[in-house]
Amino acid sequence: MEQSTLNFIFIGISFAIYIGIAFKSRASSTKEYYTAGGGVSPLANGMATAADWMSAATFISMAGSLAIGGYDGSRFLMGWTGGFVLLTVLMVPYLRKFGKATVPDFIGDRYYSKLARGVAVVCAIFICMTYIMGQMRGVGVVFSQLFGIGIPAGVIIGAAIVFFYAGMGGMKGITYTQVAQYCVMAFAYTIPAIYIAIALTDNFIPQLGLIGDYVVGGEHVPFLDKLNAINAELGFAHYTSGSISKVDMFFITAALMCGTAGLPHVIVRFFTVKDVLAVRKSACWTLAFIAVIYLTAPTIGAFSRVNLIEKLHQTSYVDAPKWFKEFESTGQMAWVDKNDDGIIQYYGPAESDTNSNDVFDGKAPVYPADGSGADVLFGKHQERLLANKEAKNPNPNELWFGNDIMVMANPHMAGLPPWVIALLMAGCIAAALSTAAGLLLVLSTSISHDLMKKIIKPDLSDKEEVAYARVAALVSLIVASYFGINPPSAFIAKTVAFAFGLAASSFFPTLLLGIFAKRMSREGAIAGMICGIGFTLGYIVYFQFMGGTKEQYLFGISPEGIGTLGMLINFATAFLVNTVSPPPPRYVQKMVENIHIPSGAGKASEH
Amino acid sequence: MSSSNALKHRKACLYITLAILAVWFLVSLGCSILFREWMDQNMPHVGNAPFGFWMAQQGSIICFVSLLITYAVLMYRLDSKYGYIDFLPDSIDSVDSKD
Numbered sequence: 001m002e003q004s005t006l007n008f009i010f011i012g013i014s015f016a017i018y019i020g021i022a023f024k025s026r027a028s029s030t031k032e033y034y035t036a037g038g039g040v041s042p043l044a045n046g047m048a049t050a051a052d053w054m055s056a057a058t059f060i061s062m063a064g065s066l067a068i069g070g071y072d073g074s075r076f077l078m079g080w081t082g083g084f085v086l087l088t089v090l091m092v093p094y095l096r097k098f099g100k101a102t103v104p105d106f107i108g109d110r111y112y113s114k115l116a117r118g119v120a121v122v123c124a125i126f127i128c129m130t131y132i133m134g135q136m137r138g139v140g141v142v143f144s145q146l147f148g149i150g151i152p153a154g155v156i157i158g159a160a161i162v163f164f165y166a167g168m169g170g171m172k173g174i175t176y177t178q179v180a181q182y183c184v185m186a187f188a189y190t191i192p193a194i195y196i197a198i199a200l201t202d203n204f205i206p207q208l209g210l211i212g213d214y215v216v217g218g219e220h221v222p223f224l225d226k227l228n229a230i231n232a233e234l235g236f237a238h239y240t241s242g243s244i245s246k247v248d249m250f251f252i253t254a255a256l257m258c259g260t261a262g263l264p265h266v267i268v269r270f271f272t273v274k275d276v277l278a279v280r281k282s283a284c285w286t287l288a289f290i291a292v293i294y295l296t297a298p299t300i301g302a303f304s305r306v307n308l309i310e311k312l313h314q315t316s317y318v319d320a321p322k323w324f325k326e327f328e329s330t331g332q333m334a335w336v337d338k339n340d341d342g343i344i345q346y347y348g349p350a351e352s353d354t355n356s357n358d359v360f361d362g363k364a365p366v367y368p369a370d371g372s373g374a375d376v377l378f379g380k381h382q383e384r385l386l387a388n389k390e391a392k393n394p395n396p397n398e399l400w401f402g403n404d405i406m407v408m409a410n411p412h413m414a415g416l417p418p419w420v421i422a423l424l425m426a427g428c429i430a431a432a433l434s435t436a437a438g439l440l441l442v443l444s445t446s447i448s449h450d451l452m453k454k455i456i457k458p459d460l461s462d463k464e465e466v467a468y469a470r471v472a473a474l475v476s477l478i479v480a481s482y483f484g485i486n487p488p489s490a491f492i493a494k495t496v497a498f499a500f501g502l503a504a505s506s507f508f509p510t511l512l513l514g515i516f517a518k519r520m521s522r523e524g525a526i527a528g529m530i531c532g533i534g535f536t537l538g539y540i541v542y543f544q545f546m547g548g549t550k551e552q553y554l555f556g557i558s559p560e561g562i563g564t565l566g567m568l569i570n571f572a573t574a575f576l577v578n579t580v581s582p583p584p585p586r587y588v589q590k591m592v593e594n595i596h597i598p599s600g601a602g603k604a605s606e607h
Numbered sequence: 608m609s610s611s612n613a614l615k616h617r618k619a620c621l622y623i624t625l626a627i628l629a630v631w632f633l634v635s636l637g638c639s640i641l642f643r644e645w646m647d648q649n650m651p652h653v654g655n656a657p658f659g660f661w662m663a664q665q666g667s668i669i670c671f672v673s674l675l676i677t678y679a680v681l682m683y684r685l686d687s688k689y690g691y692i693d694f695l696p697d698s699i700d701s702v703d704s705k706d
Contacts (some may be wrong), residue, residue, distance in 0.1 A: 066664075071660055071663060071664075073664075074639060074660075074663035074664050077663070077664055077667075077668065078635045078639060078663060078667050078668070081667070081668045081671050082631065082635045082667065082671055084671065084675065085627065085628075085631045085671050085674055085675060086628075086631075088675055088678065089624045089627050089628065089678055090624070093682075207665060208654070210654075210656070210664075210665075211653055211654025211655050211656045211661065212654060212655065213655070222655035223655065224655050224656055224660075225655065240647075240656070240657055240660045246640065246641070246643075249640050250636060250640050250641065253635070253636060253640060254636065257635075276686075277683065277686070277692065280675075280678065280679040280682060280683075281679055283675055283679075284672070284675045284676050284679050287671060287672050287675050288672050291668050291669070291671070291672050294668050295665055295668055295669075298664040298665065593613070596613070596616075596617050596620070597613055597616070597691060598682075598686050598691045599686070599690075599691040599692065
């Protein structure tokens with residue numbers, strides 16, 4: 001059977017299951033729908049939260065950045081799991097006890113101020129917006145692969161589906177749908193890894209294969225040594241040492257961790273469970289389910305790196321595998337025959353005097369217009385020609401590929417059966433859709449509920465509120481799609497990392513102080529949030545859009561990691577302003593004392 | 608439950624939290640980033656992987672999961688000791704709750 005037919009069958013079946021479950025659980029028990037955690041076990045709830053949490057960035061991009069960066073990629077692994085420890089011990093049990101439905105709601109009440117609520121809403125919008133951009137890019141990558149079209153068209157198709165999906169209403173609340181999505185994702189991620197682990201290392205547990213031996217073609221060497229040797233031979237840094245500086249690595253990882261603990265759409269998930277005890281249990285399950293995928297990602301990254309190089313480096317284009325030509329036709333891989341020998345060469349920065357391995361000038365390939373003659377479109381080996389200028393720094397590298405393509409290309413490279421590839425497609429779509437739709441829901445409610453109803457127009461009717469939410473969802477989807485087509489950075493994972501930086505510099509300190517510093521005043525909190533997110537956003541915009549260079553980095557911290565510094569600025573500003581402002585009223589101080597008592601948390605909020 | 612009880616509970620809870628966070632920092636930012644070179648050289652390899660590298664890509668995540676389990680167990684014990692465990696009946700009226 002054709003690969004594309006199989007893809008559609010798998011995706012069709014998975015969608016039928018989601019819709020079926022959604023329909024059934026809605027029809028049979030409205031009670032479970034409203035009190036999500038009340039009727040659902042912490043196990044199911046944890047699985048659903050894990051599905052919600054793992055986005056296209058995790059699913060598609062993380063293994064790719066591990067393959068390229070080796071040790072450097074660990075920042076995503078640790079950042080996105082370690083944050084859950086902070087979230088669980090510092091945030092959610094207390095916020096759950098407080099019993100409000102949204103994060104701006106808590107900030108508005110704790111800091112007894114409409115202004116604080118307003119600032120929180122603006123922060124939430126920026127964070128969710130940046131996050132959705134990354135998701136739209138991911139959706140685009142999947143659909144472009146599925147239909148064999150360019151990424152822009154893929155993003156637009158994806159946006160239409162997400163809008164429809166989120167618009168079906170309350171998808172997020174239907175925990176069992178997400179349980180099904182988690183199962184699809186987990187199988188789609190681990191099965192290819194197991195296959196490849198057996199092929200490369202003769203070990204059916206990928207995690208053991210990674211630390212085991214490489215056993216292809218009579219060779220018997222430690223797998224990581226093999227990988228290091230390959231990297232060194234081609235002029236890349238050793239896989240196990242990485243090239244990001246220690247300071248930067250520290251700041252990026254810390255920003256991702258603290259950002260996780262301040263992400264509005266994750267915090268909200270824990271407001272729906274029964275009581276404080278269930279919050280802690282649910283968090284355990286969530287992280288355990290996330291760990292299944294995160295422990296597999298490094299193995300996929302390492303295996304696909306070996307496969308990619310073994311299959312493509314020093315292979316003549318005419319003999320190159322079929323999948324390479326497919327990715328070439330959708331613009332996700334490209335080959336420029338610099339030395340005119342008809343053979344694909346892949347080299348790292350250390351192979352040239354200029355310390356660069358750019359294949360061409362620019363971040364992505366540009367192609368000649370479709371109507372051009374055949375000699376402009378295709379080269380003498382029938383390869384696709386580019387319209388990009390030659391790379392500024394001369395170097396021998398001829399192979400370009402989008403980093404986000406690694407996971408999708410992985411099963412092709414390993415020659416896995418077509419049904420595994422189809423399953424992977426279904427998993428990717430589940431990951432991107434569940435997160436994008438959930439985020440869109442949080443974003444539109446923070447505009448309609450927190451901004452319009454609670455601040456601008458308190459007399460808003462329910463009907464108008466829903467109308468505002470719809471419009472907000474549509475507008476944010478359009479903006480997100482634009483940035484999905486013109487991404488602010490080369491990696492989905494990096495774009496998403498910016499969202500975490502923003503969350504780390506705004507919500508994390510403010511919530512933490514709100515919970516643990518009884519005497520923190522509204523003036524301190526507001527000033528802190530504004531300075532923190534303002535600094536972080538400014539730094540990111542300057543370096544990503546206004547042409548700031550690496551030499552200008554503050555203390556050598558890249559924009560990804562600046563959220564940590566923004567967080568420290570937030571804390572410092574808050575304490576400084578707090579010393580000169582009046583303390584909060586008595587009832588607020590009482591309230592803060594009360595949230596530290598875990599019992600009597602009240603009913604779960606509705607989502 | 609008197610307010611002095613609440614204070615004692617809060618203090619004990621703070622100790623647990625700080626202990627968890629100390630381990631959390633050590634296994635992630637500590638072993639895997641700050642002291643990685645030292646760990647790579649002086650600690651035993653895990654399989655064929657240098658210790659610091661393995662901690663960064665696998666070990667830290669395993670530790671995080673164990674930390675959360677430990678936290679849930681310790682806090683459950685603490686809450687029981689101070690009588691802060693809710694035994695809410697799953698009543699029918701939990702549907703028509705607040706807005």
